[in-house]
Amino acid sequence: MTTPIWLKDEPWLAKWLGWFLDKLDNRDGEPSQRAITRRIKKSTLPALYDFNEDTQGRWQLLQQIARDHGIFEIRPDNKRSAFQEPYENAQCRLNSDCEALLREWLNRPKQDPVVQAWQQAINEHAASFIDNGEALLNQKPQIPGLTPAEIVSAFANIEPYLNQNLTLREIAARCFNGDSKALDNRFELLLKLYGDNANGIQPRPLLLTAWAPPGFSKLLIVENQDSFLRLVENSPEDYALLYSGGFRASATRLSSEHARFAFLPGSDPERFKQRWLDEQTECHFWGDLDFAGMGILKALRNSLPNLQAWQPGYQPMLEILNTGGGHTPQQTRKTAQTDPGTTGCPYTDSTLLPALRQTNSALDQEAIHIP
The missing domain is CATH 3.40.1360.10 (Dna Topoisomerase Vi A Subunit; Chain: A, domain 2)
Structure with missing residues (x-):
């Protein structure tokens, strides 16, 4: 299934649906079984409060998505007054079984949190490497006790030591919290990150x-x-x-x-x-x-x-x-x-x-x- 034509014509709706994917991608340790919900208010869905537009048509479209596609369930607020719009303070509860469909609609493939963590860390230090950190992203070297951010930061700190007549073990100990073996068998990786400068590392006798x-x-x-x-x-x-x-x-x-x-x-x-x-x-x-x-x-x-x-x-x-x-x-x-x-x-x-x-x-x- 491709993105529905009506979704392409309604950017406010794509933004509303995208919020639910943002929550899925940034749970930050929240239990995965916890439902993702959002209430309809002027601050959260201003498109339904712009009365210069067809707000009733927009509301019907939202209901159609819930009814025909099951993306989420709409629960009206039973405490709203008779003078309020029927959608005022209604709760939209995401149907987790429809995550794949929602991602296909919005062209947002599910991201591996590990890859995201590495990419974010590399983005912060890309200028330190001649390949912008691509070799690190491809290899994702694992060092026990260190997060991707700490590992990338340590690799970014290597450059000043490359021409100080130091061995790989000496450089590793200076950059990886005293762990002299952190760079063992990783000279080829350093060549990709630092080019010919890595040849300044002294062979270990x-x-x-x-x-x-x-x-x-x-x-x-x-x-x-x-x-x-x-x-x-x-x-x-x-x-x-x-x-x-x-x-x-x-x-x-x-x-x-x-x-x-x-x-x-x-x-x-x-x-x-x-x-x-x-x-x-x-x-x-x-x-x-x-x-x-x-x-x-x-x-x-x-x-x-x-x-x-x-x-x-x-x-x-x-x-x-x-x-x-x-x-x-x-x-x-x-x-x-x-x-x-x-x-x-x-x-x-x-x-x-x-x-x-x-x-x-x-x-x-x-x-x-x-x-």
Whole structure:
């Protein structure tokens, strides 16, 4: 159904009906079951009191809408005097079932209150962003405890910090009530909001702990702290050790100038720097025998293409898995882990991953001790 012709010819009526939609769109927490009503008075519907016009025809039109379309119910005021107009102080009670019809008549689609809140907040700060805040409206980033108005305001306050040699974490802490992680994984959003100015944000250094004994020639990256420290106590011959801390070392920053190393006492930092990322250096990875661990190995190979799974660590773990040991993903909340498919490491792709799929079990590396 399209807008009735007679409604287009009666702007006073469209305004009267629009008031009811305004109330629906701005309930401000009122119970949705509460009826929306309005009394006909000179102050609310002056078109019925302009006696230079056909007020009786207008009143009949209002009654027709109530009778034929059920938009609202008209309840006369029983206390009015015989000398008053029949519509004086009559109550119009909106029929909520006719909201869709009323919106179609007035071409006013129902607005999502969440979208409205974001749009209103962005309108107040649109000039702060090169895209007028369109990226914020499209993404609506959620930050626990903050309203859309507070989130948009915080994003609008970022601009002065973009060229102060600060990291994303430092900027987030300054703009989001001390929450340094509020902007994690949101650099692309900042590029849309601030353009090239966002490139002034300093990359966060990747801090890694290493044990590099004099004369080593091979490198072993270890996923978990306890296993790393055990190996430091009894270092495999000819190996330098690097603690990766889960996925931290899998970032592209691993091979960039932003990687920083903290060396344990007794290390040879200069030799490590010479051998680090040298294509001739034999590199291995040892972590948990689960899909996440294999995913780390795959990601690390982006920076270290010759990286291989460390068989002295994985072989005893594999034997435990193949003899019924290990734990299921459900037992350790690992059900969200995804199979990496192939990693490019022959031993991993031909032996470790098939075992994980066949046994539906996993084993954390702390379960074994390397003599």
